[in-house]
Amino acid sequence: MLYSFPPNSEVISPVDFNLKVGSYTITRVTNTKFLGVTIDEKLNWSSHIDELKTNLRRFVGIFYKLSCYTPQNILKMLYYSMVHSKIVYGIEVYANTYQTFLHDLIILNNRILRINQKQNRHTHVEELYLSYKTLPIDKLFNYRLLLHAHAVINKSNNMPPFFHKTFILNNQIHTHNTRSQQDIHRTSFKSAFGRKTTTNLCSQLWNDLPREIKEIGPESGFKRSLKNLFLQQLTSSS
8 A cells, every 4th residue: 555645734644554674663753864854754844844943043042142252254154154054955855845834944044144244123134145145045945956957957977867867858859949948848737746846846947047047057157147146136125
């Protein structure tokens, strides 16, 4: 019997059964950690996000004290090494959830940035991110997905061969000389669960990029141009 992870919040009671590998009985757990990412049984990533929030909360007091006598350049370096590094680890996975699950984590990150930069609560959030040249968690999620798409499309040797089969370009489907021939061929999904798959999100984000950015081959140049694009969008919204 197969069990799937439903995209809604409905609780489904599993059939009581014993799963064995050889003579070893597999114990059923609500969550488990793999490569530093906590995977929960509902795949809504709430357990990992809760652990991340607990980990980052201890830096609130630390940065509050450090901000009194530590230069801004040092505080920025500490933020990137102690906070930002933890946020980006596995963000392509855990941030692909509902915004309500990410809300408190986003607020916590905003608070740390506000403390570090000695800004009051009236300062626009966009200004905090622009000052550190970083992105809000939801935008950072999109940024990392686009880096993934770029690596796959440009056949990066650092990517496992499996990923090169996940994206099909329009020019592989037809030979028409159109402006979208270098776009990713998209498959329509009727369910919200299907629309949230990484392949669908990557293709949607990639196809919406300006053509001049999509045509940048070298990874370093693409990352720089993509980061500037996201920062410009933050500037226009502030």
